[in-house]
Amino acid sequence: MTDKFAGRTAFITGGVNGIGFGIARAFALAGMDLILSYRREEDREEAGRWFDENGLPQPRFVKLDVTDRAGFAQVAADAGKVHVLVNNAGVSVFGPTDEASYADYDWIMGVNFGGVVNGLVSFLPGMKAHGEGGHVVNVASMAAYLSGPQAGIYTASKFAVRGLTESLRYNLAPHGIGVSLMCPGLTRTNAWTSALKRPDDFADSGFKPADAAELEQFGTAFELGMDPLEVGQKTLAGMAENRGLILTHGEFAEDFAEIYQTSLDALxxxxxxxxxxxxxxxxxxxxxxxxxxxxxxxxxxx
Structure with missing residues (x-):
């Protein structure tokens, strides 16, 4: 069924590395035309090499900060007809929530939730107007369901994406546009480096300064994660079935059972x-x- 998207155009934020690049590769192998946003030239070049090595057409690459609304609007205006929107770009930053500053909230929420909002506001009018249907995938995380002591703002951003996505699915159904919340678990990416790339505008953190050695140790967990291409393939399969929720990892049954039972017991x-x-x-x-x-x-x- 995934061939239903062959020849369709997809725009993916953060599409040149990590999960975004896994999704991009799955889409490319399914015959889709791609527009990929990026921040670092090195990542764009490395992604471009993969397409050459696999004999696939080069995507259109666009440099974009997902918090830049004017930039997002320009990308949408230049993109032409887009059928699939994947709001993927995000930052993974951790620290005790009770110590967080306004800058911590503004940065993490601005990227992880605000970036999704900017993608929707920029691209949905055109997707509805062309009348050919399509699909929106908002990439969240298992943190959209599971909270923890070191990830309060990150979790809040993913809970927000979850709620927005579940509601949006109802709104876009009359337009023939499917909507999926994709929540990956542990994936082999360098997401753990986000704290080392903090923008100067948000430097006033309540968290202790990022310790590179500590983060590198944390990053060893990601080496055990799922291949991003597998995450992308599962995402595409979920889109083909128009699933509202795409869960790519199977190791969370115990957590969901506890959430379900705790919720029932609280009534x-x-x-x-x-x-x-x-x-x-x-x-x-x-x-x-x-x-x-x-x-x-x-x-x-x-």
Whole structure:
């Protein structure tokens, strides 16, 4: 089924390394035309070599900071018809949440959530206008479900992407545009180096200065991760099935079982007024209708 995207154009942020490049390679092997954003020339050149070595057409490379709204708008204007949007670029920065500064919040949320917003605002009008359907993939993380003591802001950004994506799926169904939240687990990338690339504008961190040796030790865990190409292939397969949630790693059943049971246990055991039950039945019915392609308004909820 993945051949349904052959010949279609995809724009991928951060598409020249890590998970973004894994997705780009999977798309290229499926016959898609690619536009890839990048920040570092070395990464662009290395990605370009892979396409040459594999006898595949060179993508269109565009230099872009995903927090640059004007730059994003220009890329969208120059791109022509785009069918697949992959909002992938992000930063992985960790530290005790209670020590975080405004700069920590502004940087991490600005890239991980704001970058997704900028991609949507820039590209969705054109994707809806051409009327040929398509797909949006917002790359989050298992941190969209699993929190931890060292990743508060990162987790907040991924929870935000999750909520946005789940809602957007209802909005775009009437336009024939699928929407998927892709949550990868441990993947063989250099995401751990993000803290060493902190922009000067966000230098006032509440976290202790990044220790290169400590980060390198943390980075050894990533060497055990999944090949990014496999993540890309699983992403493409999920798109072909129009799955709202694409989970690429299978080792989280214990965590999901605990989340499910904890959530059920937290519900009060009490009689519920019929009026409240009625409103929730309307909400569920509206969501189902939206998933089937109906545009939903506020009057559908009361």
């Amino acid at each position: 009060p055991k009490e009689d519920i007024p019929e009026g409240r039950l009625h409103i929730e039945r309307l909400r569920r019915a509206a969501n189902k209708a939206a998933a089937d392609g109906k545009a939903i308004g506020l009057d559908d909820l009361t």
